[in-house]
Amino acid sequence: MVSGGDDRCARIARVLAEVPDPEIPVLSVVDLGIVRDVGPARVTITPTYSGCPATHAIEAAIRQALDAAGFEGVAIETVLSPPWTTDWISADGRAKLSAYGIAPPTMAACAPCPRCNSSDTEEVSRFGSTPCKALWRCRACLEPFDRFKCH
Amino acid sequence: MDDPIFTYALRIGDDALVLGQRVSEWCGTAPTLEVDLSLANVALDLIGQATLFLGLAGEIEGAGRDADRLAFFRDVDAFQNALMVEQPNGDFARTIARQFLFSTYQEGFYGALSHSAEPRLAAIAAKAVKEVRYHAALAGDWIVRLGDGTDESRQRMIEALDWHWRFVDELFAMDAGERALLEKSIAVDRAALRPAFDAAVGAILAAGDLPAPRYPQRPVMGGRRGHHSEHLGHLLATLQHIPRSYPDARW
Numbered sequence: 001m002v003s004g005g006d007d008r009c010a011r012i013a014r015v016l017a018e019v020p021d022p023e024i025p026v027l028s029v030v031d032l033g034i035v036r037d038v039g040p041a042r043v044t045i046t047p048t049y050s051g052c053p054a055t056h057a058i059e060a061a062i063r064q065a066l067d068a069a070g071f072e073g074v075a076i077e078t079v080l081s082p083p084w085t086t087d088w089i090s091a092d093g094r095a096k097l098s099a100y101g102i103a104p105p106t107m108a109a110c111a112p113c114p115r116c117n118s119s120d121t122e123e124v125s126r127f128g129s130t131p132c133k134a135l136w137r138c139r140a141c142l143e144p145f146d147r148f149k150c151h
Numbered sequence: 152m153d154d155p156i157f158t159y160a161l162r163i164g165d166d167a168l169v170l171g172q173r174v175s176e177w178c179g180t181a182p183t184l185e186v187d188l189s190l191a192n193v194a195l196d197l198i199g200q201a202t203l204f205l206g207l208a209g210e211i212e213g214a215g216r217d218a219d220r221l222a223f224f225r226d227v228d229a230f231q232n233a234l235m236v237e238q239p240n241g242d243f244a245r246t247i248a249r250q251f252l253f254s255t256y257q258e259g260f261y262g263a264l265s266h267s268a269e270p271r272l273a274a275i276a277a278k279a280v281k282e283v284r285y286h287a288a289l290a291g292d293w294i295v296r297l298g299d300g301t302d303e304s305r306q307r308m309i310e311a312l313d314w315h316w317r318f319v320d321e322l323f324a325m326d327a328g329e330r331a332l333l334e335k336s337i338a339v340d341r342a343a344l345r346p347a348f349d350a351a352v353g354a355i356l357a358a359g360d361l362p363a364p365r366y367p368q369r370p371v372m373g374g375r376r377g378h379h380s381e382h383l384g385h386l387l388a389t390l391q392h393i394p395r396s397y398p399d400a401r402w
């Protein structure tokens with residue numbers, strides 16, 4: 001992800017690793033996999049969903065963090081291709097999601113409950129509180145939970 | 152004479168914009184909270200796709216119109232969306248029937264468009280196809296559920312599918328402009344998408360034990376030429392009211 005390879009890029013990458021996603025603040029924009037490239041003069045990001053209302057908020061948050069760290073001259077470029085998929089979420093990000101109570105995206109038909117780990121769960125609604133999540137329910141502990149949709 | 156790629160991006164964007172606006176009318180009034188959330192999110196995806204396609208259209212046109220300008224400051228006869236998407240929501244069955252038919256069409260269309268020789272069209276389509284696949288699955292579940300639900304839900308779903316069927320042929324029709332773009336591998340061969348569409352629709356109808364839709368009359372067309380039903384004007388009045396009353400207002 002870090003191109004150019006110098007110390008400046010590494011410092012920019014560290015700044016980005018501290019920028020939270022506005023809807024799932026336990027994840028950084030790097031964990032979420034929307035930072036495509038970090039160069040000395042340009043950061044490249046990609047949106048999650050076409051209509052994700054957080055897209056502009058994310059860009060603004062990155063801008064603010066870069067400015068605050070003295071990288072006012074670093075441009076932010078948005079690219080669509082290749083499209084973001086849940087495969088871009090880092091392993092670290094998946095662990096953080098689970099700990100936060102959101103079942104991470106998997107191709108499996110069923111999601112284990114992030115609270116009690118039971119596999120006796122069912123989908124309640126294909127869309128949950130945000131475009132990226134579905135609403136599930138655990139039959140063992142009876143708690144509802146969000147599941148990150150797999151795309 | 153408009154650039155044919157401008158026109159093409161515009162009509163794809165108009166389809167998504169008008170349907171997104173229609174579906175968003177359910178926000179706060181859907182039968183259950185879960186359905187309300189689902190429809191609002193479907194609408195959001197569609198508005199996002201519209202923003203990208205209309206933004207590209209404006210970029211190709213090069214006259215300083217961005218996605219908002221194209222969405223809010225064109226009159227009804229400049230819209231080139233298909234007639235299906237501007238039809239009123241009707242009851243829940245009719246909304247779901249339209250969503251299923253249109254999302255199923257869009258899934259095939261975006262899938263093919265993701266191989267377009269115009270890389271900017273291909274990039275948006277590759278992103279959007281995953282979203283509309285999810286919409287088609289969501290609506291398909293409801294088709295089955297209402298189809299093999301109560302006598303009332305089944306009857307309403309049969310009527311809803313019959314009602315929308317007259318608008319299906321337009322989705323697969325191409326004019327000379329699109330055929331010229333097809334020669335350059337930019338546009339999608341819409342006719343080639345029809346067999347897969349019919350198969351996907353047939354499979355869901357069979358799962359819901361629903362009969363094939365009947366053609367109550369001749370197919371209705373004209374949206375691509377700006378010939379719309381009266382419903383689009385009313386929809387645009389709602390959509391465009393604020394930006395036209397307060398031009399250039401910013402949040």
Ligand SMILES: [Zn+2]
Binds near residue numbers: 113117118138141143
């Ligand atoms: Zn549980």
